[in-house]
Amino acid sequence: LHPNSLSTRCKLIRSMAKQHQKYEGVPVAEAAAVVFPVHTAVSDATTAFDDSSLPTATPVSNKHHNAEQEDGITVTWEKGELQPSEFRDKLFAVVFGLHLLALTSTAIALTPAWLKEIADTASGSEEDEASDSSVNESSASPAFLATVFAIAIIAAPALSLFAMFVMQKNAKVLIKASLWASVTLCGFLAIICLVTVPPAGIVYGLITAFLFCYARRVEHKIPYAACNLRCGISVLTSNLGLVLIAFGVMIGLIGYTCLWAIAFGASMSKDEMWEDVQQVDEYSSDGKTLSAFGGTVAALFGLSFYWTHQALKNVVRVSVAGVTGTWWFSPSEAASFCSVAVRDSFFRSTTYSFGSICFGSLIVAVLHMIRSMLRSSANDNGNGGNVLRCIAVCILSYIEALVEYFNKWAFIYVGLYGYDYISAGKRVMSLFKTRGWDAIIADNLVNRLLGITSLTIGLLTGLCTLFVAFCFEENSAGMLGAGFLIG
Numbered sequence: 001l002h003p004n005s006l007s008t009r010c011k012l013i014r015s016m017a018k019q020h021q022k023y024e025g026v027p028v029a030e031a032a033a034v035v036f037p038v039h040t041a042v043s044d045a046t047t048a049f050d051d052s053s054l055p056t057a058t059p060v061s062n063k064h065h066n067a068e069q070e071d072g073i074t075v076t077w078e079k080g081e082l083q084p085s086e087f088r089d090k091l092f093a094v095v096f097g098l099h100l101l102a103l104t105s106t107a108i109a110l111t112p113a114w115l116k117e118i119a120d121t122a123s124g125s126e127e128d129e130a131s132d133s134s135v136n137e138s139s140a141s142p143a144f145l146a147t148v149f150a151i152a153i154i155a156a157p158a159l160s161l162f163a164m165f166v167m168q169k170n171a172k173v174l175i176k177a178s179l180w181a182s183v184t185l186c187g188f189l190a191i192i193c194l195v196t197v198p199p200a201g202i203v204y205g206l207i208t209a210f211l212f213c214y215a216r217r218v219e220h221k222i223p224y225a226a227c228n229l230r231c232g233i234s235v236l237t238s239n240l241g242l243v244l245i246a247f248g249v250m251i252g253l254i255g256y257t258c259l260w261a262i263a264f265g266a267s268m269s270k271d272e273m274w275e276d277v278q279q280v281d282e283y284s285s286d287g288k289t290l291s292a293f294g295g296t297v298a299a300l301f302g303l304s305f306y307w308t309h310q311a312l313k314n315v316v317r318v319s320v321a322g323v324t325g326t327w328w329f330s331p332s333e334a335a336s337f338c339s340v341a342v343r344d345s346f347f348r349s350t351t352y353s354f355g356s357i358c359f360g361s362l363i364v365a366v367l368h369m370i371r372s373m374l375r376s377s378a379n380d381n382g383n384g385g386n387v388l389r390c391i392a393v394c395i396l397s398y399i400e401a402l403v404e405y406f407n408k409w410a411f412i413y414v415g416l417y418g419y420d421y422i423s424a425g426k427r428v429m430s431l432f433k434t435r436g437w438d439a440i441i442a443d444n445l446v447n448r449l450l451g452i453t454s455l456t457i458g459l460l461t462g463l464c465t466l467f468v469a470f471c472f473e474e475n476s477a478g479m480l481g482a483g484f485l486i487g
Contacts, residue, residue: 083418085348089355096311096358099304103263110266117269144472148465152486155464157243159457167453168233171226176219178449183211218441225445232446235320235327241338245319245346249312256308264301273297299373306368310361314411318349318357321415348418356414356421360407367400458484 087093167174187208194201236242267273273294290298322345327334334341349357374393406428413424431439465483 081417085352085418087352087355088418088420089359091355092358092362093355096307096354100308103259103304106267107259107263110270111262114266114269144469147472148468148482149486151468152461152465152483155483156457156461156486159460163453163457164233164237167449168230168237171229172222175222175225175229175445175449178452179215179219179222179445181452182448183208183215186211218445221438221441222445224438225442228442229446229449232324235324235334238327238335239323239337239339239342241336241342242316242320242323244338245342246316249316253309253312256312257305260301260305260308264298267297267301268294299369302372303365303369306365307358307362310364311358314357314361314407315346315349315354317408317411318353318415319345321345321412322348325416345415349415353414353418356419356424357411359421360410364400364404364407367396367403371396371400458486461486 186204190201190204190208192201193204273291274288275291275294276288319342323334323339323341326341326345330341333339371393374389374396377389406425409428409431410421410424413419413427414421419427462481462483465486
């Protein structure tokens with residue numbers, strides 16, 4: 001589908017909206033599950049453009065396409081093939097489960113001896129005990145910390161709901177404001193750096209010029225992005241059970257992180273993980289460094305950490321994609337707090353599609369682990385090696401960002417139809433070929449606003465916790481940061 005104007009796209013969606021119960025597939029133009037709120041958002045977008053001359057959309061291939069003529073517009077879409085209910089990419093799900101089992105077994109086997117070693121070390125130092133007692137006397141009480149935590153837990157969702165209401169009512173204005181705010185901020189930094197660090201000021205000046213040209217170029221796509229944003233908010237407000245899934249995953253991440261920290265600390269306390277090093281020059285000193293075995297174990301722990309966090313985060317993404325598809329094709333099944341769509345989509349994400357999620361998450365985790373290892377070895381001998389490592393880290397960071405962005409779209413196909421990861425990736429490549437930059441630009445415009453909103457909510461939540469700490473407790477250190485992280 002190659003519409004040449006936003007007006008064409010909006011009229012296509014409006015045309016499909018009148019008969020969407022007839023359709024069995026996701027429209028090609030919206031194949032990434034970025035669908036429109038039918039009755040409100042489309043009308044706002046179409047008013048900004050002249051509808052007097054509308055081109056005809058044409059199919060991009062002959063496979064799985066249907067077409068229908070309405071209001072002088074040819075509606076052409078690519079039928080998505082709903083996959084049967086069976087487990088896909090099973091090997092990666094099995095490996096993921098075995099790695100969690102190995103992590104748990106390591107924590108159970110090694111933690112008692114590690115804790116005993118820590119207790120023996122602590123009991124042998126009276127000065128440390130005195131220092132700990134003084135710290136405990138000056139620290140906040142557990143009851144107060146629980147109160148501040150509860151305030152943050154209440155404030156963050158309330159602020160989020162308010163932010164969604166404001167964004168839904170003023171989507172176009174806020175997206176435009178966030179776009180030009182980034183240009184203004186970069187220009188402000190360029191002026192400051194020109195006074196203090198001229199080379200950096202020149203760089204920021206060039207970036208500002210690029211952002212200005214980009215903003216002027218994509219400004220006409222803001223109504224289209226606003227439609228997408230309103231659609232997403234409509235799906236979320238109609239199925240607030242997705243928030244429970246997100247909170248549940250966050251609690252699971254916290255629990256896993258605690259388990260991982262215990263297993264990692266207990267493992268790295270073993271003598272086999274370290275080897276002695278002697279002074280080789282006047283700048284070094286005797287001490288210990290990781291052995292080859294210890295380095296391998298640390299790398300595996302790092303891979304486990306990145307992989308699990310990516311997998312759990314993508315469970316939420318796939319669940320949301322499934323609910324969005326149901327909301328489009330069967331609105332009655334996605335119109336309550338814990339709707340059928342929410343339950344079924346989460347079930348599919350954690351069963352049939354979990355292997356595909358683990359597959360895509362593992363790719364990003366491996367790249368992240370390699371980049372972290374290169375960054376941690378930046379202090380090795382040789383300046384030339386350091387330069388090469390810095391270049392490699394930079395290249396890997398871009399590759400990782402591209403793969404993670406690609407995964408975001410692939411998991412939408414996984415959530416909508418139940419494709420395996422490879423098939424979903426092929427669909428994404430087809431999407432990018434047919435849609436060009438439209439989907440990417442709309443995603444960028446919306447993500448910029450969502451990022452600013454997230455930071456604002458975090459800052460306001462931190463200010464709430466800081467205010468409570470200031471009013472009821474003398475020791476308010478760290479409350480702003482804690483509230484910001486929770487927000």
